[in-house]
Amino acid sequence: MSRKCYIRLTRLGMYLATAITAGLTLFLAGYVLAKGIPALSWNFLTTKPSYLSGNIGILPDILNTLYIVIATLIIVIPLGVGAAVYLTEYAGNQKLVSIIEYAAEALSGIPSIIYGLVGMLMFAGTFGTSLMAGALTLVIMNLPTILRNTQESLKTVPQSYREGAFGLGAGKWRVVRTVVLPGCVDGVITGCILSVGRILGESAALLFTAGFAHALNGFWDGLHSAGATLTVALYVYAKEQGEFQVAFGIAAILLVLSFGINLAAGAVTRYYRKKNAID
Amino acid sequence: MKAKQAYLETFVHGIFLILGLVTVGCVLLITAYLVISGIPAIRQIGLVPFLFGSQWASTAAEPKYGILPFILTSVYGTAGAIVLGVPVGFLTAVYLAKKAPKAVKEIVGQAVSMLAGIPSVVYGLVGMMVLVPGIRKLFGVPDGASLLAAIIVLAIMILPSIIKMSVTALEAVPKEYEDASLALGATPEETWFRVSVPAAKSGIAAAVVLGVGRAIGEAMAVMMVAGNAPNMPGLFQSVRFLTTAVASEMSYSSGLQRQALFSIALVLFLFIMLINAALNFFLKGGQKQ
Numbered sequence: 001m002s003r004k005c006y007i008r009l010t011r012l013g014m015y016l017a018t019a020i021t022a023g024l025t026l027f028l029a030g031y032v033l034a035k036g037i038p039a040l041s042w043n044f045l046t047t048k049p050s051y052l053s054g055n056i057g058i059l060p061d062i063l064n065t066l067y068i069v070i071a072t073l074i075i076v077i078p079l080g081v082g083a084a085v086y087l088t089e090y091a092g093n094q095k096l097v098s099i100i101e102y103a104a105e106a107l108s109g110i111p112s113i114i115y116g117l118v119g120m121l122m123f124a125g126t127f128g129t130s131l132m133a134g135a136l137t138l139v140i141m142n143l144p145t146i147l148r149n150t151q152e153s154l155k156t157v158p159q160s161y162r163e164g165a166f167g168l169g170a171g172k173w174r175v176v177r178t179v180v181l182p183g184c185v186d187g188v189i190t191g192c193i194l195s196v197g198r199i200l201g202e203s204a205a206l207l208f209t210a211g212f213a214h215a216l217n218g219f220w221d222g223l224h225s226a227g228a229t230l231t232v233a234l235y236v237y238a239k240e241q242g243e244f245q246v247a248f249g250i251a252a253i254l255l256v257l258s259f260g261i262n263l264a265a266g267a268v269t270r271y272y273r274k275k276n277a278i279d
Numbered sequence: 280m281k282a283k284q285a286y287l288e289t290f291v292h293g294i295f296l297i298l299g300l301v302t303v304g305c306v307l308l309i310t311a312y313l314v315i316s317g318i319p320a321i322r323q324i325g326l327v328p329f330l331f332g333s334q335w336a337s338t339a340a341e342p343k344y345g346i347l348p349f350i351l352t353s354v355y356g357t358a359g360a361i362v363l364g365v366p367v368g369f370l371t372a373v374y375l376a377k378k379a380p381k382a383v384k385e386i387v388g389q390a391v392s393m394l395a396g397i398p399s400v401v402y403g404l405v406g407m408m409v410l411v412p413g414i415r416k417l418f419g420v421p422d423g424a425s426l427l428a429a430i431i432v433l434a435i436m437i438l439p440s441i442i443k444m445s446v447t448a449l450e451a452v453p454k455e456y457e458d459a460s461l462a463l464g465a466t467p468e469e470t471w472f473r474v475s476v477p478a479a480k481s482g483i484a485a486a487v488v489l490g491v492g493r494a495i496g497e498a499m500a501v502m503m504v505a506g507n508a509p510n511m512p513g514l515f516q517s518v519r520f521l522t523t524a525v526a527s528e529m530s531y532s533s534g535l536q537r538q539a540l541f542s543i544a545l546v547l548f549l550f551i552m553l554i555n556a557a558l559n560f561f562l563k564g565g566q567k568q
Binding site for chain 1: 466469554
């Protein structure tokens with residue numbers, strides 16, 4: 001093969017592949033929005049479904065998603081941040097560190113259907129099929145995300161800060177509390193945004209743990225009863241009930257939310273990078 | 280006062296140690312739950328009939344629990360997704376990392392992030408509404424819900440992980456390598472594909488393995504487009520993957536059937552652990568260089 005031919009071929013391949021990638025994204029987004037936006041209405045967003053009147057509204061699903069996000073984050077943040085602090089500040093035993101990091105990697109590789117199954121065995125037995133069981137399952141899933149992002153930002157806290165605080169006579173816990181923890185806020189925020197994105201998109205892990213009811217509940221009642229998040233509701237409406245209009249409406253909402261989350265994660269990273277550069 | 284301080288420090292240290300060990304505990308618990316609930320059915324059915332039985336009829340009067348169709352479907356489906364997805368992802372990554380103007384890189388990069396953020400049920404929904412009827416019309420088969428539809432959906436779903444990880448690997452190649460190649464008279468294209476890509480090979484291999492992991496673990500999108508009949512895999516057959524075999528019968532299963540579903544999950548888990556080990560191998564190989 002002549003060199004000219006090689007160059008032309010590789011160039012063509014690269015352009016074609018990039019066009020396919022960009023085109024697919026554009027098509028997916030355009031198709032979902034075009035089909036979904038007409039389904040959105042005030043009534044759709046603010047009512048609950050009723051078999052009697054044939055009304056379909058997704059307010060319960062929106063609230064369930066919100067509840068499960070809040071419950072998951074409240075539990076996972078202390079766990080993830082604590083583990084990250086242990087790894088970067090306390091752990092002296094290198095072997096233990098690598099075991100914990102290996103475990104976190106293993107957790108992020110496990111598919112969500114397995115989380116769903118184990119969550120069903122572990123949590124749905126105790127709490128019943130409920131948002132709480134779903135949230136606890138999601139806690140395990142998102143632990144590595146929070147852990148890793150916090151750990152990354154802890155590494156950017158200059159060693160001299162710690163040494164300065166120790167030099168002034170502060171104990172270890174005091175240094176962690178007043179110097180180290182404030183320095184990892186950016187990592188925690190990034191981790192939270194990424195986790196919210198993952199929770200919004202999750203369905204297989206929730207189907208058997210949180211169930212798929214559409215009841216309208218307050219926060220505490222909601223946690224103790226079964227409920228569908230937006231993604232699970234989409235699945236049920238599309239696959240079980242054939243309500244494609246509704247499914248596309250939810251899909252459009254999810255698409256916009258996930259796009260917003262991407263932008264937010266990028267913005268937070270850029271903001272803190274700038275801030276750290278100035279410090 | 281001093282003693283009190285020391286107590287506090289030990290106490291706090293202990294708490295952080297426990298928080299650090301939660302991760303390890305979770306992995307052990309998940310493994311234990313899967314093994315304990317997965318073993319009984321395999322014992323009762325027998326390992327060989329379970330793994331290599333070609334018939335799955337869990338609700339029949341004389342139930343058969345052979346999961347070979349699911350294993351093969353998962354393997355073929357993943358292989359198909361890799362065959363379709365890797366070339367596109369790889370070439371896109373080379374373009375983005377080496378050739379693309381800054382603005383294009385920014386925009387396509389944003390598009391790739393968006394692709395990664397789309398929930399799998401949305402992929403499934405679009406697959407159901409566009410791909411499935413499209414395959415039915417294009418190939419004149421009675422039902423478009425098939426292995427082919429699942430392969431295409433999976434190929435698209437693994438694109439972002441392959442692209443992102445390959446771009447990172449390609450960008451980490453020392454600029455001196457490329458400069459040397461250019462100075463010796465190679466064109467930019469020859470440099471990228473014959474110098475940069477081989478230099479980034481362990482990162483790219485890790486990207487492919489990550490894609491394999493994603494594809495084999497995906498449940499919901501596949502469930503919506505693959506048809507879910509426990510057939511032996513064929514391109515236009517309605518098929519069940521390991522993941523969807525668990526998901527599709529879980530809600531109404533009982534007794535041995537339910538236990539067999541846990542055994543399927545155990546098999547899937549073993550596959551994933553194998554893939555994780557391969558991923559670690561490639562990533563470690565990259566660090567050594």
